[in-house]
Amino acid sequence: MIEELKNLFKKHKTFDFDTLSPIQKNARGIPIPTKSMASLGCKNCRSCEEHCPTNAIYIHSENEMDIDYGACLQCGICVNACPSDKLENSHFNYTFSFKKEELKIKYRKGNFEPENFEIPENVLKFQKLTKNKGFNYREVAAGGNVSVECELNASFNNVFDSEGLQVRSVASPKHADAILFSGPVSENMQKPLEIAWDCMPEPKALIACGTEAIMGGVFEKGKTPKDPDLFIAGDPPRPDVILQAYRYLMGVYKFSFQKSLKEFLKKS
Ligand code: SF4
Ligand code: SF4
Structure with missing residues (x-):
């Protein structure tokens, strides 16, 4: 009873993504x-x-x-x-971008000199749709090691709170604005990924989540329906990195x- 009363006065621990930094001392990073x-x-x-x-x-x-x-x-x-x-x-550990080359x-x-990468046309269209109301995504596990799925699950807990950022996971691609896929896209998953992509209405986005989804990791990379619109690197990326990358995709978080x-x- 006393513990419950104390909890009433405790501050919530949900991350504030406006003030979060690309540098996390408790993560190894790049x-x-x-x-x-x-x-x-x-x-x-x-x-x-x-x-x-x-x-x-x-x-x-x-x-x-x-x-x-x-x-x-x-x-x-x-x-x-x-x-x-x-x-x-x-x-x-903010290793995300609209272009793999970046x-x-x-x-x-x-040292190095940074290049200028424009926001692709398709992402600009997606941002118009999602900047104020967020987006729904359907996840496709395309032959990976399930580590990305563990972090996606965690992204919905009350520390990271994906839904608080208006990003929701849905059961069918028909109800989704984006497909997020993990894994190297094994032969058997190429067709399901393509079908999921094709039945989504425009404007839509394809998100490659994790190193395997970007370049296969230690496996050969399979075919994707198109070049992804967002690349989130790391094996797996942390939930806060994934969520900040969503905000970047929506045009809410400015980042290069x-x-x-x-x-x-x-x-x-
Ligand atoms: S994947 Fe390669 S470059 Fe990256 S930390 Fe490991 S050894 Fe280094
Ligand atoms: S090549 Fe250079 S950076 Fe790489 S292990 Fe050898 S000394 Fe270190």
């Missing part, structure tokens, strides 16, 4: 070059590249390194594999992956 790599270069031993399970990292020379954050699992293996501490876990960074002397990462590198 690997980035350290300051020492920027000033001294690295050994060019390629240990990071050899250990990466998804070939997300590519070393050209001691000063040139490409990382495809769309393929990156955020597992931290490359950081541990580096013998000279030239990589670190950044805690930066998630590819070419580091030169530990490359500009935001550049800003973070400048400050760190």
Whole structure:
């Protein structure tokens, strides 16, 4: 009884997505070059590249390194594999974009110049429909490892509160504005994904959620009905990252992956 009375006066713990940061200290986040790599270069031993399970990292020379954050699992293996501490876990985990290319960074002397990526026409149409009233989505589990589904389930609890952001999961694509798919799109799931996409009315959006959905992960990537409109990377992405990516898709949250990462590198 006393506990119940105390609960009445407790503040709610739901995330405030207006003030949430791309950097979460309790998440590993994406690997980035350290300051020492920027000033001294690295050994060019390629240990990071050899250990990466998804070939997300590519070393050209001691000063040139490409990382495809769309393929990156955020597992931290490359950081541990580096013998000279030239990589670190950044805690930066807002790895989402309307274009897969935006998630590819070419580091030169530990730095990069962000490119400008326009909002695609289809996303602009989708934003007109959803900015004020949110959207419904149908999830298609396309041969993945179910980790994305676990995080989607969590996105509806009262900490993350997807429905509070007006994003709801529905049982039929006929009632949906978007299809969110996870997994590498196995052969048997290509047709169901296509059927689900085809029976949705326009304007509509296709969301690739998780590394496997973006590039297959450790599997070969199957065919999708079209290029996705939103890519949410990570294996799996955290619920708060997924929800912030929805707000980005609706045009409620203004964000640029490359500009935001550049800003973070400048400050760190
Ligand atoms: S964090 Fe993991 S997946 Fe990402 S580049 Fe490093 S080893 Fe590859
Ligand atoms: S493991 Fe470290 S030193 Fe070796 S290539 Fe990668 S970043 Fe450079």
